[in-house]
Amino acid sequence: xxxxxxxxxxxxxxxxxxxxxxxxxxxxxxxxxxxxxxxxxxxxxxxxxxxxxxxxxxxxxxxxxxxxxxxxxxxxxxxxxxxxxxxxxxxxxxxxxxxxxxxxxxxxxxxxxxxxxxxxxxxxxxxxxxxxxxxxxxxxxxxxxxxxxxxxxxxxxxxxxxxxxxxxxxxxxxxxxxxxxxxxxxxxxxxxxxxxxxxxxxxxxxxxxxxxxxxxxxxxxxxxxxxxxxxxxxxxxxxxxxxxxxxxxxxxxxxxxxxxxxxxxxxxxxxxxxxxxxxxxxxxxxxxxxxxxxxxxx
Amino acid sequence: xxxxxxxxxxxxxxxxxxxxxxxxxxxxxxxxxxxxxxxxxxxxxxxxxxxxxxxxxxxxxxxxxxxxxxxxxxxxxxxxxxxxxxxxxxxxxxxxxxxxxxxxxxxxxxxxxxxxxxxxxxxxxxxxxxxxxxxxxxxxxxxxxxxxxxxxxxxxxxxxxxxxxxxxxxxxxxxxxxxxxxxxxxxxxxxxxxxxxxxxxxxxxxxxxxxxxxxxxxxxxxxxxxxxxxxxxxxxxxxxxxxxxxxxxxxxxxxxxxxxxxxxxxxxxxxxxxxxxxxxxxxxxxxxxxxxxxxxxxxxxxxxxxxxxxxxxxxxxxxxxxxxxxxxxxxxxxxxxxxxxxxxxxxxxxxxxxxxxxxxxxxxxxxxxxxxxxxxxxxxxxxxxxxxxxxxxxxxxxxxxxxxxxxxxxxxxxxxxxxxxxxxxxxxxxxxxxxxxxxxxxxxxxxxxxxxxxxxxxxxxxxxxxxxxxxxxxxxxxxxxxxxxxxxxxxxxxxxxxxxxxxxxxxxxxxxxxxxxxxxxxxxxxxxxxxxxxxxxxxxxxxxxxxxxxxxxxxxxxxxxxxxxxxxxxxxxxxxxxxxxxxxxxxxxxxxxxxxxxxx
Numbered sequence: 019x020x021x022x023x024x025x026x027x028x029x030x031x032x033x034x035x036x037x038x039x040x041x042x043x044x045x046x047x048x049x050x051x052x053x054x055x056x057x058x059x060x061x062x063x064x065x066x067x068x069x070x071x072x073x074x075x076x077x078x079x080x081x082x083x084x085x086x087x088x089x090x091x092x093x094x095x096x097x098x099x100x101x102x103x104x105x106x107x108x109x110x111x112x113x114x115x116x117x118x119x120x121x122x123x124x125x126x127x128x129x130x131x132x133x134x135x136x137x138x139x140x141x142x143x144x145x146x147x148x149x150x151x152x153x154x155x156x157x158x159x160x161x162x163x164x165x166x167x168x169x170x171x172x173x174x175x176x177x178x179x180x181x182x183x184x185x186x187x188x189x190x191x192x193x194x195x196x197x198x199x200x201x202x203x204x205x206x207x208x209x210x211x212x213x214x215x216x217x218x219x220x221x222x223x224x225x226x227x228x229x230x231x232x233x234x235x236x237x238x239x240x241x242x243x244x245x246x247x248x249x250x251x252x253x254x255x256x257x258x259x260x261x262x263x264x265x266x267x268x269x270x271x272x273x274x275x276x277x278x279x280x281x282x283x284x285x286x287x288x289x290x291x292x293x294x295x296x297x298x299x300x301x302x303x304x305x306x307x308x309x310x311x312x313x314x315x316x
Numbered sequence: 317x318x319x320x321x322x323x324x325x326x327x328x329x330x331x332x333x334x335x336x337x338x339x340x341x342x343x344x345x346x347x348x349x350x351x352x353x354x355x356x357x358x359x360x361x362x363x364x365x366x367x368x369x370x371x372x373x374x375x376x377x378x379x380x381x382x383x384x385x386x387x388x389x390x391x392x393x394x395x396x397x398x399x400x401x402x403x404x405x406x407x408x409x410x411x412x413x414x415x416x417x418x419x420x421x422x423x424x425x426x427x428x429x430x431x432x433x434x435x436x437x438x439x440x441x442x443x444x445x446x447x448x449x450x451x452x453x454x455x456x457x458x459x460x461x462x463x464x465x466x467x468x469x470x471x472x473x474x475x476x477x478x479x480x481x482x483x484x485x486x487x488x489x490x491x492x493x494x495x496x497x498x499x500x501x502x503x504x505x506x507x508x509x510x511x512x513x514x515x516x517x518x519x520x521x522x523x524x525x526x527x528x529x530x531x532x533x534x535x536x537x538x539x540x541x542x543x544x545x546x547x548x549x550x551x552x553x554x555x556x557x558x559x560x561x562x563x564x565x566x567x568x569x570x571x572x573x574x575x576x577x578x579x580x581x582x583x584x585x586x587x588x589x590x591x592x593x594x595x596x597x598x599x600x601x602x603x604x605x606x607x608x609x610x611x612x613x614x615x616x617x618x619x620x621x622x623x624x625x626x627x628x629x630x631x632x633x634x635x636x637x638x639x640x641x642x643x644x645x646x647x648x649x650x651x652x653x654x655x656x657x658x659x660x661x662x663x664x665x666x667x668x669x670x671x672x673x674x675x676x677x678x679x680x681x682x683x684x685x686x687x688x689x690x691x692x693x694x695x696x697x698x699x700x701x702x703x704x705x706x707x708x709x710x711x712x713x714x715x716x717x718x719x720x721x722x723x724x725x726x727x728x729x730x731x732x733x734x735x736x737x738x739x740x741x742x743x744x745x746x747x748x749x750x751x752x753x754x755x756x757x758x759x760x761x762x763x764x765x766x767x768x769x770x771x772x773x774x775x776x777x778x779x780x781x782x783x784x785x786x787x788x789x790x791x792x793x794x795x796x797x798x799x800x801x802x803x804x805x806x807x808x809x810x811x812x813x814x815x816x817x818x819x820x821x822x823x824x825x826x827x828x829x830x831x832x833x834x835x836x837x838x839x840x841x842x843x844x845x846x847x848x849x850x851x852x853x854x855x856x857x858x859x860x861x862x863x864x865x866x867x868x869x870x871x872x873x874x875x876x877x878x879x880x881x882x883x884x885x886x887x888x889x890x891x892x893x894x895x896x897x898x899x900x901x902x903x904x905x906x907x908x909x910x911x912x913x914x915x916x
Binding site: 040054055056057058061067068069072073074075076077078079080081082083084085086087100101103105106124125126128131135138139143144146149154155156157158159162165166169170172173206209212 | 356357358359360361362364365415418419420421423424425426429430431433448449451454455458462463465466473497526527528559560561562563565566674675676677678783784785786789827828829830832833834835836837
């Protein structure tokens, strides 16, 4: 007997029902495999892959809860496979593992999460103040604490998966960023150095108003980020302030500073096309700095 | 190539961890049309696993710190096998690279007066690691990821590069890849290519590396005719978790032993007393009675043997396992549960306690941990020019863990995140300058593409052979047992022999199913890379007949500073076979040499 098969639970057989299929359809396939002590769901999936189903499609990377690749629904509950210990499940009953339901299926346990990457590209990035030569940023720990909570996000997209605004209404994806990106927007809004005002953009282009704070996102977050309480609700309050704060309105009237409309925030971000950027840089740089090959010694 | 998707760029970057992303940002800023290709989704790279921090002599906590001190620490940590110029550039430029991350939105922990806080770490003379709690790698990766998105870099996700392409003059000019999702091939033409693929841990059975650490970049460079250096220098942690599976690869801090943890074999014997070498006799307890009194009275008693230096402990664990006295899964037991009260353990080792409880349901206050040597990081890698990151084949560049030289024979904690930033940027500049110096259109040789794609598809035709998973396990066993943390000539020669057989097995594996998202196929392609890298490591280890940093020879326990300490083991492919030769290290200029003389 190889050392791998020793263990206290060798008598028991796991009945793993894994979803197999692609966009055209599929079904649960049952795999029976001896139980071993101390495994997480991902370990069992890997054993099935190595022994019975070498072409079983599954995403994973770190297997330590730090990369957010192995998101799935285990007995219907959204979770990371690497952080779900078999000992927390009833192994006398069949255990089902299915892909995240909120995203289109690619194959088996792998889904198309490109929606998230598309939203990420639409977010106006961090915009710091201009520093003088040799100057460095100073921030207090208490001021970076809030942003740091959101930057713990491992982008497992489980919050996006369970958010009912998009889980059951595919067409809302056009106009709704989802909890992961509300956390990102909150992080930028609360960044002590950021100079861009994204408040109206948040409601008018990212659909913050569609969230009715059911907290499903917070419940599934493997990093324990308080998405609803610390990101979404404060964002909603700030959006309201931006629209209806009479003092701020008067201030803008007096200083002549324009209202932060989505249009002028987007203009500040001004994502030119890639070609424009490249042409501009080329025009500026290539001419003035003659480049050498630096490698003719080979 | 009518049926194959083809892209044309100035620069192709393979790997989207910290180094690849930083290189892409720089290349794009130089006006290059830049493609970034990664095997996983963007943002999942192994960089996220780094905890400790980014080493940079900013002097925020100790104003005495400066690049020269950092340089000296790095060279000493690397047992002077480092490429001095890389260590110098790294020490000089890392502060600027860290501050730049703040410009891109990073939120580091702060000092009371609002600067970036820096923490102490082993081998660094001053508190030098900029950090964010214990998730600095994630912060670094997210920051460069957001920056790359903001500047509009084109990212090709879940694409495995199979081979590099070259023109008639032998210059690298692109690569052939495979979309994991569809199983279709893709060709990238480029004026220059940057490899930033990370490490090789997956050729070992016990590793902290993620599935992507299969030595792809090392192998791509090797197959393209480039030199690798010092591939035998690999950092192992002597006490990584090997069981249960859910915890495999987690590293157990030395603090567990410092706080009373002891090492035991399967017969429950506290074996370290059998391994006290003469060199350490004077300062080490030789009875259990004395050792156990040390924890409370460090003045009157000598240290327990569990706290001998890392390589001594590793050698002892290795000997117990090889003598058949190991634990059921090929390690030994680290026991603190029977030594300290549950309350004490939870108080003194809170993060260890919680990590094990949460990840593995292992209660270290109740049970012994099953631990063994775990592969963590490879110092060796692609031989590069320090300033430009150019490999020895024209058009090819490398940065990050895949490049060799920076860390010598041993890497200091915190120096890899700074390495990514400094040399990622330099590779971006180097590759851009090279690309601007080339003229004409990139001409892809269809014959090469055809050969590569046919080879990749051939695995589907091998019927009735083993699958890639079992061949991979066989490779991992060979490397773990014979080319692991403690090495000896007879075992290395045995490994060399076995690797010949494994090379054949890797080429013969069968792949079941179809081309769409088929991990069995992807592993077959990764496996060829791992076998090639394993050969380089083994050949280097055979010829380096000394112990230095991450290379420990049972039969040559001391460093040989006169000869072997002054050479790189260079592996390359000649006549279709991996071979090794030695070459002198670059000579350090006198003004830097002085730093080591005055330091006593």
